[in-house]
Amino acid sequence: MRNIVLRIRFFACPAEHPLLPMRPLLRNTISLSFAVCAFSLAAQTRPAAAPLPDPMQLLQRAIANEKKMAAEQERYECRVTDQLIQTDKNGNVKKTTTEVDDQFFVNGVPIEHTLSKNGKSLSASAMKKEDQRVMKETVKYSNQSAAQKRTNQQNQQVQDFLQAMMLTDGRRVLQNGRSVLEYDIVPNPRFQPHTLNQHIATVLKGTASFDERSGEMIDLNVRSVADIKLGGGLLANLHKGFWVHIHNHAEPDGVWLTDLAEGSGDARAALFFHPYFRFKETTDGCHLYSATAQQVGQAKPVK
Numbered sequence: 001m002r003n004i005v006l007r008i009r010f011f012a013c014p015a016e017h018p019l020l021p022m023r024p025l026l027r028n029t030i031s032l033s034f035a036v037c038a039f040s041l042a043a044q045t046r047p048a049a050a051p052l053p054d055p056m057q058l059l060q061r062a063i064a065n066e067k068k069m070a071a072e073q074e075r076y077e078c079r080v081t082d083q084l085i086q087t088d089k090n091g092n093v094k095k096t097t098t099e100v101d102d103q104f105f106v107n108g109v110p111i112e113h114t115l116s117k118n119g120k121s122l123s124a125s126a127m128k129k130e131d132q133r134v135m136k137e138t139v140k141y142s143n144q145s146a147a148q149k150r151t152n153q154q155n156q157q158v159q160d161f162l163q164a165m166m167l168t169d170g171r172r173v174l175q176n177g178r179s180v181l182e183y184d185i186v187p188n189p190r191f192q193p194h195t196l197n198q199h200i201a202t203v204l205k206g207t208a209s210f211d212e213r214s215g216e217m218i219d220l221n222v223r224s225v226a227d228i229k230l231g232g233g234l235l236a237n238l239h240k241g242f243w244v245h246i247h248n249h250a251e252p253d254g255v256w257l258t259d260l261a262e263g264s265g266d267a268r269a270a271l272f273f274h275p276y277f278r279f280k281e282t283t284d285g286c287h288l289y290s291a292t293a294q295q296v297g298q299a300k301p302v303k
Helices: 020-030 032-040 059-073 124-142 144-164 196-201
Strands: 076-087 093-106 109-117 165-175 178-187 204-211 217-224 228-230 236-238 243-250 256-269 276-288
Touching: 093 124, 109 124, 109 144, 124 144, 144 165, 144 196
Parallel strands: none
Antiparallel strands: 076 093, 076 276, 093 109, 165 178, 178 204, 204 217, 217 243, 228 236, 236 256, 243 256, 256 276
């Protein structure tokens, strides 16, 4: 599935930082947005009195729409601002980290080019390394096989969530003259989780809304209602109250992009103590762009 750029990137964490081992846990939690989006992406405009679409029946058409949207996203470049706030258990701020990136897509895979950290532009040497990293990522995902592998991993996350959760109590409302579908998100009581994604999905409750005409997700708001302990708590803990909110919007040409991802909670991975944190990622300044390239001389492999 297309990556809608809902990643919580611990962009300033050194190798020994206690947040670093939480990356897989939190990134997998955000993958919920793929699953919810997949439920309804293929919805078509219906009269107000028509029955609500069955999310499961729409899944296959949703995947096809996702692939189409991935290609359309590649025409956009956006500015992304990430903020991570570490707090104590009482909510007092201990540390704030901010990063600003330019973001673009290659074969549906988002690539971020860091511009500044904590309000300071990268040094010349740091920018050179960042340019090399971005070029390496661009070349890598320009290969259809590599991009497909990444997409397959995302699709598996979607499947994990789809099996573990349900959309219930659907309703149709009008917002700004558009038909919007709203659902409650609840765990599937008959499902036995096996993967980390599935364990996370079994404790999430919240709401999701979708633009009925396009089938795109507008808003996702979920919170964990119980603790998760993997390996008796030795592998990972995600504590009750972990919260994620995601909002998407449509560009004038109909392409949907994420403009807000935020959340809070506390968690622990492996033997690291669990920090309390809040995060917020805003995306704006999106614009259409086109580029052409001409090779001069013999190409050299990127190491």
